[in-house]
Amino acid sequence: MGLGLVAMMAISSPQYVWTLFVAPFQTATGxxxxxxxxxxxxxxxxxxxxxxxxxxLVDRFGPKFLIALGAGLTGLGFVLSAQAATAWTxxxxxxxxxxxxTGIVYIGIVGLMVRWFPDRRxxxxxxxxxxxxxxxxxxxxxxxxxxxxxxxxxxxxxxxILLGAAGILAAMGLRAPKPADIAKYSAALPPERRTKxxxxxxxxxxxxxxxxxxxxxxxxxxxxxxxSQFGPVMRDFGIAEVAISGMAALPLAxxxxxxxxxxxxxxxxxxxxxIGRENTMFAAFAMEAVAVWVMLSTRDNPAIFALMSxxxxxxxxxxxxxxxxxxxxxxGTRDATTNFGFLYIAQGxxxxxxxxxxxxxxxxxxxxx
Numbered sequence: 392m393g394l395g396l397v398a399m400m401a402i403s404s405p406q407y408v409w410t411l412f413v414a415p416f417q418t419a420t421g422x423x424x425x426x427x428x429x430x431x432x433x434x435x436x437x438x439x440x441x442x443x444x445x446x447x448l449v450d451r452f453g454p455k456f457l458i459a460l461g462a463g464l465t466g467l468g469f470v471l472s473a474q475a476a477t478a479w480t481x482x483x484x485x486x487x488x489x490x491x492x493t494g495i496v497y498i499g500i501v502g503l504m505v506r507w508f509p510d511r512r513x514x515x516x517x518x519x520x521x522x523x524x525x526x527x528x529x530x531x532x533x534x535x536x537x538x539x540x541x542x543x544x545x546x547x548x549x550x551x552i553l554l555g556a557a558g559i560l561a562a563m564g565l566r567a568p569k570p571a572d573i574a575k576y577s578a579a580l581p582p583e584r585r586t587k588x589x590x591x592x593x594x595x596x597x598x599x600x601x602x603x604x605x606x607x608x609x610x611x612x613x614x615x616x617x618x619s620q621f622g623p624v625m626r627d628f629g630i631a632e633v634a635i636s637g638m639a640a641l642p643l644a645x646x647x648x649x650x651x652x653x654x655x656x657x658x659x660x661x662x663x664x665x666i667g668r669e670n671t672m673f674a675a676f677a678m679e680a681v682a683v684w685v686m687l688s689t690r691d692n693p694a695i696f697a698l699m700s701x702x703x704x705x706x707x708x709x710x711x712x713x714x715x716x717x718x719x720x721x722x723g724t725r726d727a728t729t730n731f732g733f734l735y736i737a738q739g740x741x742x743x744x745x746x747x748x749x750x751x752x753x754x755x756x757x758x759x760x
Contacts, residue, residue, distance in 0.1 A: 394564045395500040395519040398458055400526030401558030402465045402496045404550065405434060405489035407527035407649060408534050410622035415543035422478040424623065428750040429478070431619045433486025435742030438494035442732035443591070445491075449499040450567075450728055458499045459562035464492030466555015473547035496558065497523065498735065502728025505719040507568050512719060513668070517660025517712035525653035528646060530554070535642050588723030594730050599721060604737050607714050610676070611741025613683075614707035616749045619742075621645070621700065623750075630693035640693040647701035652708035659709035660716065668717040671709070679706025 409431050416427050449457045468488030475481045500519050508515035530550060537546040594600050622641060625631040631641040655675070663671040679702075686699035718734050719727045 394561045395503060396522040397561040398462060398496055398558050398565070399500055399519050399522030400529065401462055401554045401561065402493040403523045403526030404530045404534070404554060405465060405468065405485065405493060406431075406438075407618065407652075408531055408645075409434070409619065410645070411531075411535055411538060412543055412547075413622060415538065416475070416481060419543070420476060420478050420481065423754075425747050425750040425754060426478045427481070428619060428746045430481045430486045432742045432746035433482050434490040434493075435615065435746070436739040437487060437490030438497065439735045439737070439739030439742070441491065442494055442498050442735040443729055444732070445495045445498045446502060446728040446730075446732035449495065449502060454499045454503055454565045454567055455562055458496050458565060459559045461492040461495030461499070462558025462562060463555050464488045465496070465558065466492075466551045466553075468492060469547045469551025469554070473544040473551075496562075498728060498732055501715050501731060503565065503567065505715055505727045505731070506724050509719075509724065511664060513660035513663040513712055513716040514657055515660070516715050517657035517709075520656040520660075520708075520711040521653040523711070525649065528649040528653065531645050531649060532642060586720060586723045588725035589730070590726055591729050591733060594722045594726075595733065600718075600734070603714060603718060604734060606672075607710060607734060607737035608740045610707065610710045611738045612744040613679070613741075614704070614710070615738075615741050615745030617648075617700065617703060617707075617745075619746045620749050621648075625693075625696070628690050628696070630690070630696060633693040635694050635697065640697055644697035644700050647697055648704040651701040651705040655705045655708040656712045660712035663713055663716060668713055668720065672713055675706045675709045675713075677706075679703055682706060 413424070413427055416422075416430070417424065420427070445457075445461075465488070468484050468490075471484035471488065472481060475484060501516055504515040504519050505512055534546055534550060537549065589597075621644070622631065625641050625644070631639065633640045635643050659671050659675055682699050682702035682705075686696055686703060689695040689699070714734060715731050718731055722730050
């Protein structure tokens with residue numbers, strides 16, 4: 392579990408510090424905001440829409456090699472993005488390499504956790520998923536400081552090398568559970584929690600899968616809209632650079648978001664192991680809705696705006712522990728990695744609506760005003 396946590400932390404930055412690179416990439420390429428935001432959607436689409444293939448590859452060739460490859464591609468994507476002079480170069484380097492690389496690591500690690508810990512599935516997935524949220528805490532301020540001091544090119548090269556190397560080293564200690572391991576841990580489960588194993592084809596024929604798919608699509612859209620558009624929105628409201636306790640409001644809000652996004656995953660994963668997945672989803676989703684309303688109602692107050700953005704992430708980030716756990720509870724462990732790959736496509740659909748579509752709406756309403 393610890394090595395999975397480290398690997399997830401190493402590949403989190405391309406998604407969660409993206410908003411810091413939007414303005415430098417616009418300057419370097421001369422592209423519009425919607426054109427630059429396509430990079431973010433390519434990142435998420437390749438991370439998610441190819442997830443069934445990525446899951447199959449991990450099952451076929453083993454987690455050690457594939458997860459190390461994914462971490463290496465992620466670091467390489469950062470390094471090559473430093474030289475991007477056109478939007479298309481960003482689509483290939485940042486969107487393509489980082490997207491495919493992070494997808495392999497994410498799907499592979501989650502697939503390992505739901506199989507290794509059937510009795511604590513929600514918590515185990517939550518811990519490694521927290522690495523994907525917490526990883527950016529370690530890098531947000533250093534990346535922001537280096538961006539201000541040295542520009543985006545040295546920043547991308549430096550962190551690409553460091554994070555790629557960390558992910559590769561963590562992957563070297565991973566392995567899939569053997570049949571005897573799965574039998575041992577599954578024996579501790581009560582009979583009602585021992586689920587029949589469904590193949591991907593069987594799973595896709597069930598209505599419950601498509602209900603989960605629709606739910607995850609809607610939740611992903613809202614969360615990724617905040618992730619990708621938060622920086623531009625704070626600048627539009629004129630509060631991004633306002634000092635709060637000696638820090639600019641934007642990096643402070645981003646740090647609160649990373650903390651909340653990390654804590655929520657093991658917390659609600661553990662809660663779901665105790666009170667059930669559906670009850671936990673209801674509570675978390677309702678909390679996020681209230682926080683979004685309060686955040687927008689107090690947009691002239693940078694401190695409350697930043698605080699509420701953290702609560703929004705606390706209500707959103709738990710989808711990455713609850714949905715994989717619910718899926719494996721329902722459809723079994725044998726094909727859990729590939730099955731989750733199909734559900735994870737919902738994240739890619741959410742990226743389209745939360746990235747370029749939201750940016751287009753921003754620009755369209757800005758022109759009207």
